[in-house]
Amino acid sequence: MADRLARFAVLPAAVRLLIAALAGAVGALGQAPFGIWPATLAALAVAMLIHASAYNARQAALMAWGFGIGYFGLALHWIVEPFLVDITRHGWMAPFALILMAGGAALFWALAAYLAARMRPGSALLFGLALVWAEITRSLIFTGFPWALLGHVWIGTDMAQWAAFGGPHLLSLITAISAWSLVLLYRRRWLAGGGLVLALFVAGFALRAPMTEAAEDAPVIRLVQPNAPQHQKWDPAFRQLFMDRMVVMTAAEEVPDLVVWPETAIPSLLNYIEADMQPLADAARGAPLVFGIQRRDDVGRFYNSLVVMDGVGGVHALYDKQHLVPFGEYIPGGAVAERLGLRGLAAQMGGFTPGHAPGPVDLPGIGQAVPLICYEGIFAEEITRGDDPQLLLLITNDAWFGRAAGPYQHLAQARLRAIEQGLPMVRVANTGVSAMIDPWGQIVADLPLGIDGFIDVPLPAPRMETYYVRWGDGPVFGLMTLLTLLCFAVARRNSD
Structure with missing residues (x-):
């Protein structure tokens, strides 16, 4: 040898x-x-x-x-x-x-x-x-x-x-x-x-x-996957198509306890729709709705955000993505880069600003959720739980990753976060894979990559606090x- x-x-x-x-x-x-x-x-x-x-x-x-x-x-x-x-x-x-x-x-x-x-x-x-x-x-x-x-x-x-x-x-x-x-x-x-x-x-x-089963009185979560290809997502000729698709799926069948749309599901600024979200409330029929959207603050800074809309069309909670993608959502040394004409690939308006308020967010009728937007789901050490969260809530736009290994690797890491935190995860992706993941990292139900559709899934109960949560x-x-x-x-x- x-x-x-x-x-x-x-x-x-x-x-x-x-x-x-x-x-x-x-x-x-x-x-x-x-x-x-x-x-x-x-x-x-x-x-x-x-x-x-x-x-x-x-x-x-x-x-x-x-x-x-x-x-x-x-x-x-x-x-x-x-x-x-x-x-x-x-x-x-x-x-x-x-x-x-x-x-x-x-x-x-x-x-x-x-x-x-x-x-x-x-x-x-x-x-x-x-x-x-x-x-x-x-x-x-x-x-x-x-x-x-x-x-x-x-x-x-x-x-x-x-x-x-x-x-x-x-x-x-x-x-x-x-x-x-x-x-x-x-x-x-x-x-x-x-x-x-x-x-x-x-x-x-x-x-x-172990094999897990949700309690009979567990809240039912609707995962909505519009399957908007990235090259069409922001195209004015297709925007209404994908919006209508999500609205129809939200209004279908029995009313769930919560509806979740993916990251940047609405191809607009929150500033333009916040005053009139009644059409969304009508589709949700009284259920709270979580969706991803971009927003601009009073001084012109842009954020990649998660919104919890209450049952009557008001903003109940708001979370701004904190860990942005370098060279995707912002350019390091942005001031110099902007003068050179460079900007993030995912930024439609020249780059995002990181949020400052960590989770959790309150989901009416369900409890506290730890919000994660796309890239944030890969950082185990950065998850901020707060007091007594009931779930991890991850919205993402994996259309950026193509249809080969990227989306599946991203999904795998979501499963690991659920194990580490001892919490179920609701994961909703624009083009898939959307999934309900139990606190042992097992996929309870999912929507495959590259299809549009929705699934209603009871929320599994969380586990006891894990050692990783205690000690990191x-x-x-x-x-x-x-x-x-x-x-x-x-x-x-x-x-x-």
């Missing part, structure tokens, strides 16, 4: 980099919509062995960068979709967006490999822990981008329930330890590797999600620090 690693180490640098990139692409198969988590573990084990074969820290960093290029290149390939909505204006940016996103994210892994190799050359476990630190860092730095984390490969499995204890970064740590167990088996350290595999297998079944990421950061120091201390004397 050592001979094999030695033979790999003497291959031309370009060949080694290509092999690393191919392994990274295989590793990305654990992400939605593929969900092949064993592929991620196997690929990550290969990356650990490649790291162990590196002659020096620079070579280790280069190989990790190649692995990251393959991983993020496949996992984030949907990133080109927003640039294809208005292809004549933005299409030329699409390949650069993917290259820069994959290459930039991979730099975090390269730096992790470099530091691990400097601390202890050849340590597979230390490299795995360093990758988890890299995932934590890219989740937080530069406003954060915790998408396609290593731990996300467990979503949809029983292992995902551990997020209720330690959030997404505990799942990433479990991923790294699982891959290391394969390295131990490869090295014929049967007792250590087999014992670790057995422990992980038991952990995967220890927290199985602190215990995992502490555990990571302890394991890193312990690994470094042991590796000074013995190779793992």
Whole structure:
């Protein structure tokens, strides 16, 4: 086995980099919509062995960068979709967006490999822990981008329930330890590797999600999915079509307890319709209505907002999106960028301002809801619960993400937020996937991608407050620090 690693180490640098990139692409198969988590573990084990074969820290960093290029290149390939909505204006940016996103994210892994190799050359476990630190860092730095984390490969499995204890970064740590167990088996350290595999297998079944049923008196939520393609959503020739579609679905059948429309469902400013929302109230027939819309304040600033309309057409509650999408909803260094003629892709009026008032919002007859608008649903550590919330309420416009991996990865992260918070989630997307998610992350009912329609679903009851709600990421950061120091201390004397 050592001979094999030695033979790999003497291959031309370009060949080694290509092999690393191919392994990274295989590793990305654990992400939605593929969900092949064993592929991620196997690929990550290969990356650990490649790291162990590196002659020096620079070579280790280069190989990790190649692995990251393959991983993020496949996992984030949907990133080109927003640039294809208005292809004549933005299409030329699409390949650069993917290259820069994959290459930039991979730099975090390269730096992790470099530091691990400097601390202890050849340590597979230390490299795995360093990758988890890299995932934590890219989740937080530069406003954060915790998408396609290593731990996300467990979503949809029983292992995902551990997020209720330690959030997404505990799942990433479990991923790294699982891959290391394969390295131990490869090295014929049967007792250590087999014992670790057995422990992980038991952990995967220890927290199985129960089958859930809503109470008989549970409020019924109507999820309305208009399926407005992004290139038509703001087109004056189609606006009324999609509005009429939502109104008709809202007025159909029996009256629910709450109706929810997606992000920017109404292609107008709240300022223009607030004085007369009676047509919406008539369609809702006394039920409160949640919808997404843009608004402008008194000094001309624009917001991406969520409105709770009461049963008589008044604004009952208002929430402005706080965590905006860089280069999508605003341009960093916006004042300079505006003078250069640049503006966010999603901003119709030149860019948005982040809101300042956190949730929750009150839903008449139901209780408190934690509001999330699109991108905000990927940040586990930023959710503000308030007192005794009954649900997470996420509205989004996933039409930006195309119809391949993006919408499914976004949905998967919504499932993880429900597990972490121990709350059911009402998720309504413009083009799908809209879903009712129970507090164990299970999809109770959904509207598939690319169709228009509505579903009425009873709201599942919340769970008891989870450990992640109480303690956040602190215990995992502490555990990571302890394991890193312990690994470094042991590796000074013995190779793992």
